[in-house]
Amino acid sequence: MRPFTYTRAENLGEAVAALAANPQARVLAGGTNLVDLMKYDVEHPAAIIDINRLPLKEIEELPDGSLRIGALVSNSAVAYDARVAERYPLLASAILAGASPQLRNAATTGGNLLQRTRCYYFYDPSTPCNKREPGSGCAAIGGVNRIHAILGASEHCIATHPSDMCVALAALAATVEVEGPDGRRDIPFADFHRLPGDHPEHDNTLKHGEIVVAVRLEGNHFAAHHSYLKLRDRLSYAFALVSVAAALDIADGMIVDLRVALGGVAHKPWRDTLAEAEFAGQPATRETFAAVADRLLAGAEGQGDNDFKIPMAKKAIVRALSQAAEGTPQVQSEKQLR
Amino acid sequence: MQNEKNIIGFPLPRIDGPLKVTGTAPYAAEYDEPGMLVGHAFYATIASGRITSIDTSAAENFPGVVKVYTHQNRPATASSDDAWKDEVALPGHPFRPLENDRILYDGQPIALVIAESFEAARDAADLIRVDYEAEEPHTDIEVEQAKSYPPPVPRKEAFLPSDPRGDADGAYAAAPHKISAEYVQAGEHHNPMELFGTTVIRAEDGSLTVYDKTQGSQNSQGYVCGIFGLKPETVRVINAYVGGAFGSGLRPKHQLFFAVMASLDLKRSVKVEMSRREMFYLTWRPPTVQRMLVAADANGRLMSIRHHAVQTTSLYEDYQENVVNWSGLAYKCDNVTLSYELAKMTVSTPGDMRAPGAATGFLALESAIDELSYEVGMDPLEFRIANFVDYDQNDDLQLTSKALDLCYRQGAERFGWSKRSPLPASMRDGQDLVGWGVATGVWEATLSPAEAKVRLFPDGSITVAAAASDIGTGTYTILAQIAAQGLGQTADRVSVLIGDSSLAKTAVEGGSWTAASSGSAVQAGCFEIRKTLLSLAQKLDSSPLAGASVEDLAIRDNRLVLDRNDQVGLSIADILGSQGMSSVEGHGKVAPDEEQAKKFVSYTHSAIFTEVKIDAELGVPRVTRVVIAVAAGTIINPKTARSQVLGGVVMGLGMALHEESMIDHRSGRIMNHNLAEYHVPAHADVQDIEVIFVEEEDDKASPIGVKGLGEIGIVAVGAAVANAIYHATGTRHRHFPITIDKIMEGLPN
Amino acid sequence: MDIATADTQPKNRVALTINGNRQDLEIHPWVTLLDLLRGPLHLTGTKKGCDHGQCGACTVLVDGERVNSCLKFAVTLDGAEITTIEGLGTPDDMHAMQKAFVEHDAYQCGYCTPGQICSAVGLLAEGRAKSREEIREMMSGNICRCGAYVNIADAIEDVMGHGSDASQKEAAE
Structure with a gap:
């Protein structure tokens, strides 16, 4: 770890100003990823701006019926919030699929969005990594890449986004509220994270100086038909090899609206809204779901060690959509799949 | 009555338990004194080559840093390999930290930062810059096995493959049922929860008290004295509490060397603790490739076994395990050929990890036996029973006992094996495929030389002192129970002092031998006490014990009495008082019985039954039930004994399903060097495990009838899980660990 | 300071x-x-x-x-x-969870144990784990390399006030 200066921000404006003023500054909230990365010398900020005292810890209902989750609300608090559990059970389930109770108690909503990849090479500063050190190369390509991307990767980076929560937020088409030197703006969830392309050093579209202040969720029709299905190398406390956030709006056995977001397969929570739209009006059956899976994975490419993720993702999509259709969402403490 | 007295056979809660659960049991890195310096190692980021330059200037200038050591300024140490060899060293050249510019393996320590705080040492180490001249690494066992060789110097005679018997090739060719298969097991790391750490407290006279994470305080002491030319009386090593080791603490680690080196050089007290990452650059269970050819006749009688193993070792030492000899003794078979070779790689020397050799060998043997049972068309359990053998065919020796038949029977009954549907992929539970698997386990029951000093006081209190270790095994507790039994007391009157090199000589704690060895030494010490007391009592005028012999005696209620009539006797206080003595000591010593070893050999046995449930579509595996029946002679404490076996099973589940140290063979580097990506079993992975200890009396395995339990729990788990997965899915997996992707790809359509 | x-x-x-x-x-x-x-x-x-x-x-x-x-x-x-x-407690005055860990041998080397116990106390305070399966899931952030998980679950169930069949059976033996 490198020495840094520490500032405790007393209000949002102060935090934004301090962050904007120093390109080497980082915002610290729950710390579950940033402190981890600082200890591995992957992140070495010169200045830490502690935003834990900012008033961003509320979950509020907005007049339009949407729910606004403050950036500092802990993952646990979101997962166990009665309104979230009732209206967005997919989100609650995804959060509970991730990490451990201790980490969920500390980790925040905003921080979860900003989690960095678990790529072995990103985590090891002695190896080339374009995300960590632009231009140095990607050691994961041709290396140990069991946990890497099958969709949307580039020749510069095959890392995946590790969050479970974000997969549900992608499916639910959340909105990210950010505050920056130029004021507040909304970022649609699909536009928040990005694909690696030529600039894998950028995980997302946040500009330096901007701070996530809240995540908003609009009303939805998915509470009855949803499931978060996570597959991993052990039954708990492990990152996803593949995860699926599935949400359906079904009327008379036919799909009104279908959402599928994938975790563990791409640089961002993977969603293809054009593909989803093709299945509106079709019967909510396994046959349809298999077609959805084939469609979503059509462009998938394995890297060797992770080739299995393509069939795994397809099967997981079918299963998660089936669980959603039947109203039997996966319960994260139950290890037998439904 | 035994139960009331908290003695042998009673499930006494650990006597060190209250300290452990309140955080007051101190581990090696938890000792402190004002002004202590802290060290942090810096490690190589290539697997093979040379350091061409190393720049420590930024680290040296970092606030709080006292000194940075590299190969360029390391203080002089002993020059001969012999001086560097610890008591369980291997053939070859022991690794010497900071010896020269040569890099032998990924993560090799190449610098040590000493600072005034942990943070300063850690953070300064990040500023060290190194240039290397890298050479091609060699880390893939499946490639390097082409260059394998029989170890020129055996680690132990017993590890040499047993001589061939019969005609394995001919019998194989002639047999109607045969299996030929290759099994590959990934490298694994022990990952005890406690990080390797050493605290050296330096006294004003220069003597050192060394708190070391080790499985043998006297081994660490000897190692330090050898390297630095110190007199044993100036170095005392303490390992009172050891936060797990599983074999990783048998040989001294570099943090011990570093802490002592810096303490001697700087004349200060020094602490060095590893990071979790460094724990992946140490001793490990070596990647292994095994070839099995097994054959049976039409009735399921084993006709031929050929077992060839190639294991990974380092460039500088020839680590060896007994992988293949199990195949010559587990079942009756008259045609056996066993062979064992090593492949040198640019890796750190492997080391013993829970049931070394057996956990690996049985993975292949018990998978192949299972495959053969299906080939013959017999129930896998019946097949094993049909090939039961009651002597050691490798060396033509009798067994001291073998209640494996009881393990099969009681385990099968508890598990409900008779309800098993024979065909693979024929049992379902909703969406799950269900598979039941069985496997046999064997581990050697050995006695190592051990001593213990037992002291009895007139009030009935007892002390037991030995350099033995408790690495979570329950040594404190069982030694108290044995002493209590031997001196007619309850265990709460016994103070156990262990984990200190200044106490009675004891070998490293390993190989499941501590209970048998140190336990027998304590029992012998108690016998010595009774003998001494009798001779003292017989000096008294008109002693009621005048004509008694020591075999007739017992101690009850603080009295030395005739066992058959405890009205006849004398109080301990009176006996000691008559001689003006305040206590009496017995120095117990045990060693292997060489004469007996010419006729007998001793093993622990297990039969393990597992149920896996596998999602029929996605392949998610769950081990939902395990029943393990163990024959291990006398069980001193059923509570701690059960825990030993549970722990072995859980580690075996990791070996079967999750654990793999993943190497990038381009660079020769381990990439998942953390507990997020190296998956040891978590709570959610472990469901019901039932442990049965079958009755087994054995008066030859050790004087107290104990065979040992540290290893037997893990031996057969990997194969039992693989066999259950086969039964569930119809796909045989021969590459371990059997991760979810492999299972998914092998699901029936 | x-x-x-x-x-x-x-x-x-x-x-x-x-x-x-x-x-x-x-x-x-x-x-x-x-x-x-x-x-x-x-x-x-x-x-x-x-x-x-x-x-x-x-x-x-x-x-x-x-x-x-x-x-x-x-x-x-x-x-x-x-x-x-x-x-939480001292050797002479242990917390109920500490006592249960001793009674159920819910440790071996003892190194992960303080974390397990603090986590278990936190788990009980949360009040969300009702079944053994939920205990296992919600204790999965605490790795025990000695593999004492079965006994840890027994100890926690014991303190929760409804011992499992297995632990009751063992206690009766």
């Missing part, structure tokens, strides 16, 4: 209430709660197993909630109440 080091880098003031005792400290901002406890404060009951939130050995209760102390810079916790294993 000023935690002395030779360097002159700036320190920050932080007030923590640890096991009921208020401590006013001046520390470098890069000192984690775990290293503060184990080092300067000599509260070595909290264990370092990975230092990265991957094992749970460092679990303590911060304002009643279980967290990994290795991932918290102490300076960020100004004003917090922290309970470590030492604050």
Whole structure:
């Protein structure tokens, strides 16, 4: 770890100003990823701006019926919030699929969005990594890449986004509220994270100086038909090899609206809204779901060690959509799949 | 009555338990004194080559840093390999930290930062810059096995493959049922929860008290004295509490060397603790490739076994395990050929990890036996029973006992094996495929030389002192129970002092031998006490014990009495008082019985039954039930004994399903060097495990009838899980660990 | 208390209430709660197993909630109440969870144990685990390499007040 200066921000404006003023500054909230990365010398900020005292810890209902989750609300608090559990059970389930109770108690909503990849090479500063050190190369390509991307990767980076929560937020088409030197703006969830392309050093579209202040969720029709299905190398406390956030709006056995977001397969929570739209009006059956899976994975490419993720993702999509259709969402403490 | 007295056979809660659960049991890195310096190692980021330059200037200038050591300024140490060899060293050249510019393996320590705080040492180490001249690494066992060789110097005679018997090739060719298969097991790391750490407290006279994470305080002491030319009386090593080791603490680690080196050089007290990452650059269970050819006749009688193993070792030492000899003794078979070779790689020397050799060998043997049972068309359990053998065919020796038949029977009954549907992929539970698997386990029951000093006081209190270790095994507790039994007391009157090199000589704690060895030494010490007391009592005028012999005696209620009539006797206080003595000591010593070893050999046995449930579509595996029946002679404490076996099973589940140290063979580097990506079993992975200890009396395995339990729990788990997965899915997996992707790809359509 | 080091880098003031005792400290901002406890404060009951939130050995209760102390810079916790294993009980006066761990042999080497116990106390306070399966899931942030999981679940169920069949059977034996 490198020495840094520490500032405790007393209000949002102060935090934004301090962050904007120093390109080497980082915002610290729950710390579950940033402190981890600082200890591995992957992140070495010169200045830490502690935003834990900012008033961003509320979950509020907005007049339009949407729910606004403050950036500092802990993952646990979101997962166990009665309104979230009732209206967005997919989100609650995804959060509970991730990490451990201790980490969920500390980790925040905003921080979860900003989690960095678990790529072995990103985590090891002695190896080339374009995300960590632009231009140095990607050691994961041709290396140990069991946990890497099958969709949307580039020749510069095959890392995946590790969050479970974000997969549900992608499916639910959340909105990210950010505050920056130029004021507040909304970022649609699909536009928040990005694909690696030529600039894998950028995980997302946040500009330096901007701070996530809240995540908003609009009303939805998915509470009855949803499931978060996570597959991993052990039954708990492990990152996803593949995860699926599935949400359906079904009327008379036919799909009104279908959402599928994938975790563990791409640089961002993977969603293809054009593909989803093709299945509106079709019967909510396994046959349809298999077609959805084939469609979503059509462009998938394995890297060797992770080739299995393509069939795994397809099967997981079918299963998660089936669980959603039947109203039997996966319960994260139950290890037998439904 | 035994139960009331908290003695042998009673499930006494650990006597060190209250300290452990309140955080007051101190581990090696938890000792402190004002002004202590802290060290942090810096490690190589290539697997093979040379350091061409190393720049420590930024680290040296970092606030709080006292000194940075590299190969360029390391203080002089002993020059001969012999001086560097610890008591369980291997053939070859022991690794010497900071010896020269040569890099032998990924993560090799190449610098040590000493600072005034942990943070300063850690953070300064990040500023060290190194240039290397890298050479091609060699880390893939499946490639390097082409260059394998029989170890020129055996680690132990017993590890040499047993001589061939019969005609394995001919019998194989002639047999109607045969299996030929290759099994590959990934490298694994022990990952005890406690990080390797050493605290050296330096006294004003220069003597050192060394708190070391080790499985043998006297081994660490000897190692330090050898390297630095110190007199044993100036170095005392303490390992009172050891936060797990599983074999990783048998040989001294570099943090011990570093802490002592810096303490001697700087004349200060020094602490060095590893990071979790460094724990992946140490001793490990070596990647292994095994070839099995097994054959049976039409009735399921084993006709031929050929077992060839190639294991990974380092460039500088020839680590060896007994992988293949199990195949010559587990079942009756008259045609056996066993062979064992090593492949040198640019890796750190492997080391013993829970049931070394057996956990690996049985993975292949018990998978192949299972495959053969299906080939013959017999129930896998019946097949094993049909090939039961009651002597050691490798060396033509009798067994001291073998209640494996009881393990099969009681385990099968508890598990409900008779309800098993024979065909693979024929049992379902909703969406799950269900598979039941069985496997046999064997581990050697050995006695190592051990001593213990037992002291009895007139009030009935007892002390037991030995350099033995408790690495979570329950040594404190069982030694108290044995002493209590031997001196007619309850265990709460016994103070156990262990984990200190200044106490009675004891070998490293390993190989499941501590209970048998140190336990027998304590029992012998108690016998010595009774003998001494009798001779003292017989000096008294008109002693009621005048004509008694020591075999007739017992101690009850603080009295030395005739066992058959405890009205006849004398109080301990009176006996000691008559001689003006305040206590009496017995120095117990045990060693292997060489004469007996010419006729007998001793093993622990297990039969393990597992149920896996596998999602029929996605392949998610769950081990939902395990029943393990163990024959291990006398069980001193059923509570701690059960825990030993549970722990072995859980580690075996990791070996079967999750654990793999993943190497990038381009660079020769381990990439998942953390507990997020190296998956040891978590709570959610472990469901019901039932442990049965079958009755087994054995008066030859050790004087107290104990065979040992540290290893037997893990031996057969990997194969039992693989066999259950086969039964569930119809796909045989021969590459371990059997991760979810492999299972998914092998699901029936 | 000023935690002395030779360097002159700036320190920050932080007030923590640890096991009921208020401590006013001046520390470098890069000192984690775990290293503060184990080092300067000599509260070595909290264990370092990975230092990265991957094992749970460092679990303590911060304002009643279980967290990994290795991932918290102490300076960020100004004003917090922290309970470590030492604050739950002593060898002569153990907390019910500590007693249950001893009774059920819910440990072997003992190194992950303080974290397991703090986590279990946090679990009970949360009140969300109702079944053995839920206990296992919600204790999965605490790795035990000795493999004492079955006994840990027994101990927690015991304190929750409905021992499992297995643990009752064992107790009866």
